[in-house]
Amino acid sequence: MKQDRPGITEKSLLPIIYIIVVMLSVGVTGLLVTPLEAVFAPKRLPADIRLAGLSLGGLEYAQVKPRVELLVKAAKDRSLQLQYGEKSWTLTPEQLGLTYDLEATYSALVTQSRQKQGWRSWLNEWRGEASEANVSLQVHWQQKAAVALLDQIKAELDRQPSNAQLVVKDGKVEFTPHQTGRNLSVEESLKRIELALGSLQPERHVALAVRETNPQVTSEALEDITTVLAEASSPLPDGFSTARKNIAAVAARLNGKLIDRDQIFSFTREAGPFLTGETYITLPDIHPLYEAGGIQFGIGQSASALYLAALRANLEIRERHPHLQPQPYTSPGLDAAVWDGKLDLQVANHFRHPVYIEARVDNNQLVIRLYGSAEDKQQSLIKVEKVETFKPETVVTINRKLPSYEQKETQHGTEGILATVVRITEAKAGGLTGEEQRISSDYYRPIPKQVVIGTPEQLQNRNAGLAGNGRGKPADITETLDNIFVDDPNVASAAQTAQRNSAQPPADFMTDPNAASGTQ
Numbered sequence: 165m166k167q168d169r170p171g172i173t174e175k176s177l178l179p180i181i182y183i184i185v186v187m188l189s190v191g192v193t194g195l196l197v198t199p200l201e202a203v204f205a206p207k208r209l210p211a212d213i214r215l216a217g218l219s220l221g222g223l224e225y226a227q228v229k230p231r232v233e234l235l236v237k238a239a240k241d242r243s244l245q246l247q248y249g250e251k252s253w254t255l256t257p258e259q260l261g262l263t264y265d266l267e268a269t270y271s272a273l274v275t276q277s278r279q280k281q282g283w284r285s286w287l288n289e290w291r292g293e294a295s296e297a298n299v300s301l302q303v304h305w306q307q308k309a310a311v312a313l314l315d316q317i318k319a320e321l322d323r324q325p326s327n328a329q330l331v332v333k334d335g336k337v338e339f340t341p342h343q344t345g346r347n348l349s350v351e352e353s354l355k356r357i358e359l360a361l362g363s364l365q366p367e368r369h370v371a372l373a374v375r376e377t378n379p380q381v382t383s384e385a386l387e388d389i390t391t392v393l394a395e396a397s398s399p400l401p402d403g404f405s406t407a408r409k410n411i412a413a414v415a416a417r418l419n420g421k422l423i424d425r426d427q428i429f430s431f432t433r434e435a436g437p438f439l440t441g442e443t444y445i446t447l448p449d450i451h452p453l454y455e456a457g458g459i460q461f462g463i464g465q466s467a468s469a470l471y472l473a474a475l476r477a478n479l480e481i482r483e484r485h486p487h488l489q490p491q492p493y494t495s496p497g498l499d500a501a502v503w504d505g506k507l508d509l510q511v512a513n514h515f516r517h518p519v520y521i522e523a524r525v526d527n528n529q530l531v532i533r534l535y536g537s538a539e540d541k542q543q544s545l546i547k548v549e550k551v552e553t554f555k556p557e558t559v560v561t562i563n564r565k566l567p568s569y570e571q572k573e574t575q576h577g578t579e580g581i582l583a584t585v586v587r588i589t590e591a592k593a594g595g596l597t598g599e600e601q602r603i604s605s606d607y608y609r610p611i612p613k614q615v616v617i618g619t620p621e622q623l624q625n626r627n628a629g630l631a632g633n634g635r636g637k638p639a640d641i642t643e644t645l646d647n648i649f650v651d652d653p654n655v656a657s658a659a660q661t662a663q664r665n666s667a668q669p670p671a672d673f674m675t676d677p678n679a680a681s682g683t684q
Contacts, residue, residue, distance in 0.1 A: 207224055208222060208225070209224075209225070209273075209277045213273070213277050214297055215269070215299050215301070216235075216300055216301045216364040217365055232270050236264045239301065240264055244260070244361070245369045248348075248371070253317060259309040260310065260361070261305055261306035261309075262305050263303070265302040301361075301362045301363075303358075305361055314348065314353055314372075321374060322346055323346055325343060325378060326379055327379045327380055327381035327382075328340060328341055328386050330386065330535055337389065337390050337391060341383045342379050342381060343379070344379070345376065345379065346376055347374065348373065353373045356371065357370055381421075381422045385424070386422075388518070389517065389518065389520050391536065391538045391541055392535055393478075393519065393535060393536045393540065394475075394476035394543065395473055395531065395534065396470070396473040396476065398466075399493065399530075400528050404462075406447070407461045407462035409462075412525050413444060414435050415524055415530060416523075417443075418521050419523040419524060421434055421520075422521070423479075423511065423519040424513065424518050425513060425515065425518060426512075427512070427513055428511070428513075429510065430510050431467050431470060431508060432505075432508045436502075436504055438463050438503075438504055439459070439503075446459060453503050453506060453507075455488070457487035457488030457501050458487050458501025458502055458503055459502055459504075464500065464502060465530070467501070467509045468491065468493065468494050469530050469532045470509065470511070470521075470532050471498065471499075472494065473534050475585075475587060475603065477544070478589055479511050479512065479513060480513075483510040484509050484510075484604070485501045485502075486608065488609055489608050490578075496581045496606065497603075497606050515537070516539065516540060517539065519534055519535070521533075522535065542589060544589050545588040547586050547588065547600075549586055550583070551581060551583050551584075552581070553579045553581055554580030554582075555610065556577035556578060556580065557610070557613070558614075558615060559613070559614050560615050561614065561616045564619040566618030570617065571616065571618075572617075573613065574616055577610065577613030579610055580610030581607075581608045582606070582608075583605070583606050584606075585603040585604050585605075586601060586602055587600070
């Protein structure tokens with residue numbers, strides 16, 4: 165006989181399932197409560213958060229405010245040290261009127277911390293926005309005392325750069341050290357002060373914003389300069405105050421200049437400009453370049469002295485031009501004409517060490533010395549050779565206001581010259597090499613003699629000379645009528661096509677050096 169066992173009905177299973185679900189829910193909720201709390205209501209600062217550069221990461225929010233209060237109090241009592249090199253200046257909190265807003269600082273710290281935690285950090289990452297890890301102190305201060313101190317420091321520190329200079333004592337070449345230029349920026353220094361006041365670092369030091377500028381000639385550049393390479397001198401012109409002033413001004417600009425290794429030194433760039441500005445006196449009625457062949461009034465004399473010193477020192481001459489006529493202060497071929505933007509004197513230093521220029525007016529003379537390393541010293545002998553002269557013409561001008569055949573010399577003629585300059589270089593082992601280097605061949609135009617005579621009573625055969633009043637022409641008038649100018653409108657002027665400075669250079673001389681722009 166079959167027996168039925170009692171079974172679990174569907175209704176009896178429901179309470180059991182309910183109890184199990186409740187137990188599981190309680191367990192899962194207990195496991196997730198801490199992570200959810202961290203996501204939606206964090207209680208600690210993030211690990212990387214900093215206040216004014218000081219790490220506060222890991223502190224509970226309840227601990228943050230007391231800690232911030234202690235730090236701010238310590239910062240408020242700390243003086244500020246301004247520093248430059250070994251010098252320092254102090255600004256006290258009282259001078260600065262220093263105060264900190266504790267509540268605003270705490271609020272900013274909490275706000276920034278929450279931006280770096282939980283769902284907010286996920287949202288920021290999704291947006292591609294990075295949260296700042298450092299929170300600044302909320303500081304208030306008065307700039308008046310700081311500005312006053314910075315102005316005082318600026319007056320003490322600021323200075324112009326000063327070149328190192330050579331000094332010759334008892335025949336020994338020494339130098340005075342250079343001076344670095346300094347300029348304090350008050351505005352930039354104030355910004356650095358404000359950053360320091362918002363910092364909690366133990367040492368509150370501020371490096372002043374000082375811009376340093378080295379001069380053109382530093383002490384290091386002069387270390388190898390131990391000897392005189394060459395020198396040249398030129399007497400100051402008597403009775404020409406303008407030229408003397410210009411020469412002194414050129415010397416002041418050239419003195420202390422350094423021609424560095426592989427550098428090209430330009431006279432017009434370093435000593436000019438000459439025709440503009442207020443440094444030099446060139447007079448408003450200065451002759452044009454094609455008449456003067458260069459600037460006079462001491463400018464060409466100064467360039468010529470530097471040119472001769474450079475030749476003697478065996479420096480390379482990259483550009484140089486002669487004047488149209490020989491100059492009284494130097495030999496033909498050893499002058500150097502300059503003109504702003506047209507004629508220049510350029511010297512190149514091919515030595516292994518710098519060359520230092522000393523230029524001064526001493527004992528009524530312009531003296532230029534070139535200093536360098538003993539390794540580069542190689543004295544040269546400069547010679548002016550193959551001098552040829554060209555007799556000037558006589559230009560006669562007829563003036564009816566003078567008695568017949570009376571004559572007056574209005575300009576003394578000057579011979580033209582062709583001069584060749586060579587350089588014989590000293591051998592390293594001593595003595596001259598014997599090899600001559602041609603430096604230049606310069607042609608200087610002759611200046612015609614100018615004579616004014618009274619109008620002859622009778623002009624006869626055109627090539628027979630002058631005759632009139634039975635006295636004949638003066639013995640020293642040997643030119644034909646082609647060389648006669650007529651300034652009397654009542655007298656025929658067929659001869660007025662004659663030109664001044666008509667003598668031509670030799671056939672083997674290529675061109676007028678004054679018209680060229682390159683090296684001669």
